[in-house]
Amino acid sequence: MxxxxxxxxxxxxxxxxxxxxxxxxxxxxxxxxxxxxxxxxxxxxxxxxxxxxxxxxxxxxxxxxxxxxxxxxxxxxxxxxxxxxxxxxxxxxxxxxxxxxxxxxxxxxxxxxxCVPVRKKILKNMANRLQEINLLSFQREKLLSLGTMAAGLAHELNNPASAAKRASQNLLSTLDEFDHHSTEMLKSSMFKVPDRPGFLFQPIRDIINIDIKLSSLERSEREDDLIDWMEELGLDEAWDIASMLVAVGFTKENLSTFCEQLLPEQVPNFLRWMHKEVEMRLLSQELTISTTRISDLVTAIKQYSYMDQNLQEAQKVNIHEGINSTLIILNHKLKTKRIQVIKEYDEGIPLVAAYGSELNQVWTNLIDNAIDAVSEGGTISIRTYIDDTCMDTHSIAVAITDNGIGIPKEVQARIFEPFFTTKGVGKGTGLGLEIAHRIIVGQHKGDIEVSSEPGHTTFTVYVPEEVK
Known part of the structure; x- marks a missing residue:
């Protein structure tokens, strides 16, 4: 030929x-x-x-x-x-x-x-391809190793995290029972009329609201009123007690009304006891929140890495679960910069036949870039919808928009090239967007589009419902 x-x-x-x-x-x-x-x-x-x-x-x-x-x-x-x-x-x-x-x-x-000209082009192609394959393979093997390690760690953490979560949830109900039994024993020495029917401390328990929201001014006024009243009662630690009690809804009025039922000499002891009661409840709530966070992270890592699933074949994937898992994984970076994430999900989009862990790699790269691009207090919005216009096939579109610095127009055409980066030395490999492009375009036969100007950058990913 x-x-x-x-x-x-x-x-x-x-x-x-x-x-x-x-x-x-x-x-x-x-x-x-x-x-x-x-x-x-x-x-x-x-x-x-x-x-x-x-x-x-x-x-x-x-x-x-x-x-x-x-x-x-x-x-x-x-x-x-x-x-x-x-x-x-x-x-x-x-x-x-x-x-x-x-x-x-x-x-x-x-x-x-x-054919000398052909030989020169083949040798040049070989050198470029060898460099690209070696670096890409190294980067991806490193990511896979991290994913495997994370999945193994999630497996090991799952049982103790679940046990801690159950224990923290049981702690509050145990505290309620303890209060009931202990105060029943003490009521005869605390109340002026101890023989009344019912649980005499129930009115004070009904006031406690751990989730109450107060303005700074309202909190300060309540604390000042409570401190003045408790100092009149001779409590040296009035400021510390007042701060804790106001945080859960107590005021001078509701406390003084309840204390009228108590023997006068027991009122200071009651207030000190209430201080520790509230502190235990707040600690219990903090423990519940923390163990729930651990449990959520373990679940997110399992979903993110598609642990215990066959990753060699396309699977039915929930796009929203993958994005949410990625946001949980990246939450520490979002919180550090106080970034607001706005989710506009089309709940009617179907599952897609795709490689789930690799799609999550795409969401990670795009969202991580958006985090780096925005300033402190910035905004990232994620919108999903069904699209029939970009490609010849029915696709799920995911648009990730940030209000960061933008990508200069003169380099936008190069952002999917291997090793090209606009980040400073040591801050980027230039592989994140290239890997995302390969996964979406090469592996899933989809597409990625970018539009950018200062203050508004959008990467739109189109994922066909079926991998062909």
């Missing part, structure tokens, strides 16, 4: 008429959609020119499918293992029907010797 017949192929483009006269020998070969073309470790025998269709290169690392790259019409490949004398570095699977022009090893070496 004359190279002129392949002049529309990237490798042979821009060659002169004279340079296109080289004669090469090969064969046509076809693969059906879904067919395995070769496996990682198979002997590499051919240099390939993609005439039609699309196939994907991937590796299996620690049980997870690690997407490497996609080859489409006009691209060439196979030179790396042929030149290095190594087996195939990954698996290849036909995404659609594929037609290749395949050149065996002997004819490949002859082509390199006879």
């Amino acid at each position: 004359k190279l002129k017949q392949l002049e529309n192929i990237d490798l042979f483009a821009d060659l002169s008429e004279e340079e296109l006269l080289c004669d090469i020998h090969g064969e046509m070969v076809e693969y059906k959609a879904g067919e395995q073309m070769w496996l990682e470790g198979d002997e590499a025998k051919y240099f390939m020119v993609v005439l039609e269709g699309t196939f994907q290169i991937y590796r299996i690392i620690k049980g997870q499918r690690l997407f490497i790259s996609t080859f489409t019409k006009g691209m060439t490949g196979g030179e790396l293992p042929l030149l290095a004398g190594t087996p195939h570095p990954g698996n290849a699977s036909a995404m659609t029907d594929v037609k290749l022009f395949r050149i065996d090893e002997d004819n490949f070496w002859q082509m390199l010797g006879d």
